[in-house]
Amino acid sequence: QKEVEQNSGPLSVPEGAIASLNCTYSDRGSQSFFWYRQYSGKSPELIMSIYSNGDKEDGRFTAQLNKASQYVSLLIRDSQPSDSATYLCAVIVSNFGNEKLTFGTGTRLTIIP
Amino acid sequence: EAGVTQFPSHSVIEKGQTVTLRCDPISGHDNLYWYRRVMGKEIKFLLHFVKESKQDESGMPNNRFLAERTGGTYSTLKVQPAELEDSGVYFCASSFRGTPLHFGNGTRLTVT
Numbered sequence: 677q678k679e680v681e682q683n684s685g686p687l688s689v690p691e692g693a694i695a696s697l698n699c700t701y702s703d704r705g706s707q708s709f710f711w712y713r714q715y716s717g718k719s720p721e722l723i724m725s726i727y728s729n730g731d732k733e734d735g736r737f738t739a740q741l742n743k744a745s746q747y748v749s750l751l752i753r754d755s756q757p758s759d760s761a762t763y764l765c766a767v768i769v770s771n772f773g774n775e776k777l778t779f780g781t782g783t784r785l786t787i788i789p
Numbered sequence: 790e791a792g793v794t795q796f797p798s799h800s801v802i803e804k805g806q807t808v809t810l811r812c813d814p815i816s817g818h819d820n821l822y823w824y825r826r827v828m829g830k831e832i833k834f835l836l837h838f839v840k841e842s843k844q845d846e847s848g849m850p851n852n853r854f855l856a857e858r859t860g861g862t863y864s865t866l867k868v869q870p871a872e873l874e875d876s877g878v879y880f881c882a883s884s885f886r887g888t889p890l891h892f893g894n895g896t897r898l899t900v901t
Contacts, residue, residue: 680831710889719880720832747801749896764832774837774845777822777890781831 677702680767683781684688691789695752699765699780702746708768709741713761714782720764724750755787791815793882793893801899810896814863814883821864822890823856826875835879838864850875857861871900 682699689695697711708727712720726732726739726748738751740782752759760765769778794813802808814821823835836846849856855874858864859880868875877891878897882890 712892719894722889722891725889774847776834776837776848777886778834779824779832 678780679769679778680765680780682783683764684781685784686786687701687783688788689755691755691757691787693755695755695759695785695787696740697750697763697765697783697785698751699748699750700746701748701765701767703767703769704743705737705770706767709739709748710766710777711737711739711748712764712766714764714780728748739765752785757787757789760787761777770776793881793883793891795879795893795896797896798894799897799899801901802871803901804869804873807867808871808898810868810879810881810898811823812866812881812883814881814892815891818883818885818891819861820884820886820890821858822882822884823864823866824880824882824892825877826872826895827882832880835866841875842897865873868898871896876900 680701711724713723714720714727724739732739736753740749744754762784764782765780797809820837824832826832834848837844838858841858855867878895880895881893884890
């Protein structure tokens with residue numbers, strides 16, 4: 677089982693709709709969760725971090741965390757063409773006392789004008 | 790504030806040659822990480838420095854890879870001798886005491 681799993685997509689969403697991105701993780705002890713956005717040929721850019729169960733909103737972005745289900749999601753409201761990118765779910769995974777940021781494969785999102 | 794900078798942005802070398810990648814973290818960031826993304830795969834952890842010490846190098850593929858961070862400032866990642874499967878994008882990231890990682894733009898390495 678992969679430590680962090682995402683649907684690789686591609687996911688196509690009409691402009692103005694809600695894009696929903698999902699991620700599951702295997703380490704039940706994980707406490708820190710992040711969503712990064714990566715445009716083609718560019719570096720990953722942090723867009724959301726979440727540490728507690730529930731929802732966290734920042735502008736058009738909402739991160740949702742459910743530790744019992746080991747599930748974290750990202751909602752993008754009023755999707756814009758500029759939101760088209762690969763979205764990477766990342767989780768701090770502990771391994772023999774060392775913590776490292778572990779990534780999923782990423783979901784490629786395309787917003788259709 | 791200057792971000793994480795990596796040099797070179799691209800490198801094309803022949804199999805068997807040596808390449809050295811450099812990363813300058815954000816000033817004051819004790820934590821420095823190297824990651825690699827091979828075509829079509831997820832971004833994979835290589836190693837983690839805290840200041841000049843290697844905290845975790847469990848992701849280093851083999852002994853052809855050598856990372857250093859003398860003085861706890863910039864870091865280098867040397868691949869010697871390079872193999873075809875070493876091709877990919879090498880990212881460096883830095884952070885300060887548990888804050889989220891900030892990534893550099895990466896070095897695209899092509900081994901022919």
